[in-house]
Amino acid sequence: MSGASSSVGPEQDLADVDRVLAGDAQAFEGIVRRWQGPLVNMAWRYCRDRGRAEEMAQDALVRAWRGLAGWRRESSFSTWLFALAANVYRSELKRFPTVTLNLDEISEPGRAATQHESLSEEQSRGAVRRAVLALPMKYREPVILFYFHEMDLAAAARTMSLPEGTMKARLSRARAILRSRFPHLEEHGIGENSEDNSAAGIMGREAGR
Amino acid sequence: MSSNMKPNLEIDPLDRILAGDEELIPTSGFLGSVMDRVREEASAPPPIPFPWKRAIPGIALAAGVFGWGGVELVRSIGQWLGSITITEPHLSAAAMHTIEPAGLVTLALAVAWGSWLFSRRLVGRVELL
Numbered sequence: 001m002s003g004a005s006s007s008v009g010p011e012q013d014l015a016d017v018d019r020v021l022a023g024d025a026q027a028f029e030g031i032v033r034r035w036q037g038p039l040v041n042m043a044w045r046y047c048r049d050r051g052r053a054e055e056m057a058q059d060a061l062v063r064a065w066r067g068l069a070g071w072r073r074e075s076s077f078s079t080w081l082f083a084l085a086a087n088v089y090r091s092e093l094k095r096f097p098t099v100t101l102n103l104d105e106i107s108e109p110g111r112a113a114t115q116h117e118s119l120s121e122e123q124s125r126g127a128v129r130r131a132v133l134a135l136p137m138k139y140r141e142p143v144i145l146f147y148f149h150e151m152d153l154a155a156a157a158r159t160m161s162l163p164e165g166t167m168k169a170r171l172s173r174a175r176a177i178l179r180s181r182f183p184h185l186e187e188h189g190i191g192e193n194s195e196d197n198s199a200a201g202i203m204g205r206e207a208g209r
Numbered sequence: 210m211s212s213n214m215k216p217n218l219e220i221d222p223l224d225r226i227l228a229g230d231e232e233l234i235p236t237s238g239f240l241g242s243v244m245d246r247v248r249e250e251a252s253a254p255p256p257i258p259f260p261w262k263r264a265i266p267g268i269a270l271a272a273g274v275f276g277w278g279g280v281e282l283v284r285s286i287g288q289w290l291g292s293i294t295i296t297e298p299h300l301s302a303a304a305m306h307t308i309e310p311a312g313l314v315t316l317a318l319a320v321a322w323g324s325w326l327f328s329r330r331l332v333g334r335v336e337l338l
Contacts, residue, residue, distance in 0.1 A: 025251035032243045040235045054239055061243045065250065128226045147227040178223060 013077040020068055028065055035061070035078075039085050045144045046089045047098050048133060056092050060085035075158070082159040086145065090137070098133055124182070131181050132174075139174035146171055 012030065019027035039060055043053035064084055071080045132143050141160060146167075149155035157167040300308070 025247055026244075028247050029240070029244055032240050032247075036235045036239055036243070037232075040239070041230075041233050044233050045230065050233065053233065054235060057235070058239070058243050058246070062246050062250070065247050124222075125226050125229075128223065129230075132227070143227065147224075147230065151224070151228060175223065182223070 010076055010078070014073075017068055017071065017077065020065070031064070032061055035081060039081075042082070042085060042144075042148050043089055045148055046093060046141075048129065049098065056089050057085070059092070060088040063088055079155075079158050082155075083161055086141070086159050090141065093137070124184075128178065128182060131178055135174055135177060139170055139177065142167055142170040143174045143178075 012034070016027045016030040020031075036057065039057040040053055043056040043060070044050065047053055047056065060081075064081055067084065071077065132140060135143065142156060145156040145159050146153060149159070153164055153167060153171070156171075157164045160167065162170075
């Protein structure tokens, strides 16, 4: 699990929010306990720095505490919390950007020179993740949130407060950029018989329109 | 299309890499740090409300002074403009013939410069594209 979901139902969040709004600050601990994991993991995907991820998640939770009365309950608590956290992370990274390479400087690891398959896989993972961080924020964030929400496009779009169509278009563009940097991934895995529910197939068709 | 696209991890290596991210567990002090900050904020005295009742007379006075000053300024500028007489310079037909295209060239240069700045801004925004 990537960590976008909490282990308890929304009723618990609702009850804790009501208690906090009634003046019981300690009730916020339940909210922190349930959402600390998802928020730290989400921040980690934005910055790839553990210490900074915790600081950013802490800021997001404190901001949530301050703005709890502003949650209108039209959307679920998690939607509101993730949207708020995404805003906090985006602002933070605008103020202090992560140190990233230029996308052109990130090359695909050579397969022939690597004897161990596991090492090759690890190198590919590292390179792809660095490439995601090197994407312009407009494309980086849809990629981060799409995979954070376990490839749920609607949830990712809600977190960014964007229409699903816009989200899909940005994601498609981001994937096209990543594929152009990693042609080997294409060769080794993506065939013509991709299933309908594969993000690659859907986004690939979307990009081709 | 279903909005909820589940990963087909057998097929797409990009999805496999991006979806198969390691999961972090927050450090043991994380919860305590957040709650310390929350308790600190909860125990802080509420912010002092702005004293509107006391401030309103001062704001009204300042608005009056600035308004009066603005009216006087506009009036004096109007008088000053009225006293100026503009005389057209006597230029020969040859000089006018040179100046007119120069104006057009200057305008074209300004437009080109503006569009260059705009395109640079656009490129800067999308960086790699």
